[in-house]
Amino acid sequence: MNSRLLHQMTTIALAGFMLSTSAGLSIQAGFAAPRLFEVALTPKLAALPESVEQKVRQAAAQQFGVQPSAVNLVSFNQQTWMDSCLGLGGAAEICAQALIEGWRVEVSDGQNNLTYRTDSNANTVRLEPRSSEATLPIEVSQRLLNKISRQVRVPVDLLKIAAVRSTTWDGCLGIFKPRQACTRIAIPGWQAIVTHGERSWIYHLDQSGTRIVQNSTASGSRGGLVPSFIPEENKLPIEDTVVFQSIVSGDLAGTVTRLSLTKEGVITKYVSAPNIRTRPVVVKRLSQPEVERFERLLQTQRFPNLHNLRYLSSAAFADYPTTTLQGMGMTTQYIDLETKNLPRSFQSIIQTWDKLSK
Incomplete structure (x- = not known):
């Protein structure tokens, strides 16, 4: 066995072990980890196709701001991704549920490392987000x-x-x-x-x-429901005309249901799925005083203090729908199976929005 092949085998084994360990720790902690680890973690020994390597180098070169020739291949292994988004779909992104054969490739410019996911031919190339988490001194x-x-x-x-x-x-x-x-x-x-x-x-x-x-707004979850931070790729922009909106996504069919309240008091519903594109439907019109009362509620219940936090249980791994709430420039997420265990202010906002939008 030559040294290069031995190096590849060692790298693949270590990469698989690190991913499996990280995934296990995230689940054991009692909260849903980013979709980063929702893959079939069984590395397979094979040579990285030249076309895949070239496309990853090109993507990394743009990210690093260097020439493709300056990008070094650190490690690679075959993976089976669980959806068409390669396990990296955002909250409102439609991802077909299917087993996608592909690659996980780590590259470096000599100072920083990046990890990419691809399908088998690198027709889809996606950058894995870097963790925003840190360690306290x-x-x-x-x-x-x-x-x-x-x-x-x-x-x-x-x-x-x-x-x-x-x-x-x-x-x-x-x-x-x-x-x-x-x-x-x-x-x-x-x-x-x-x-x-x-x-x-x-x-x-x-x-x-x-x-x-x-x-105190974000504290107080019970029943073993441990919050976590929303990954960068799950943070979605919100239109200036929208006061508040909810996005329900993540079921097996890939359905996304969005309810939006505009400053004019119009509540619109939009449903999409891999094979469905409906037109936005106006489901309700609120008076200006009703809109203002709801905006005051968001302030009195201190909605901005929930920003960047998500309250998900292990059911999220089983493709149970999760809800993203956005308003006042802030974003939070939860799974409705755990509504009773959410902080009280959070529950109050959810209950009021449900009554208002239905």
């Missing part, structure tokens, strides 16, 4: 857990930091309150998801952990 982690322990009266050793992301806050550390003015300064910091058995909390911190504030 030990001192900051200790400060956070000690503060939570005092607040919720739970021993520190029973608390677990489920996920962390680095971010930049305003003067209020990103905590929205109606009619509250926040200084427009850039404060580097963290957003942390902390769990204890059946309960979870969301905390906002500055970089050193000197300021630590609980996001």
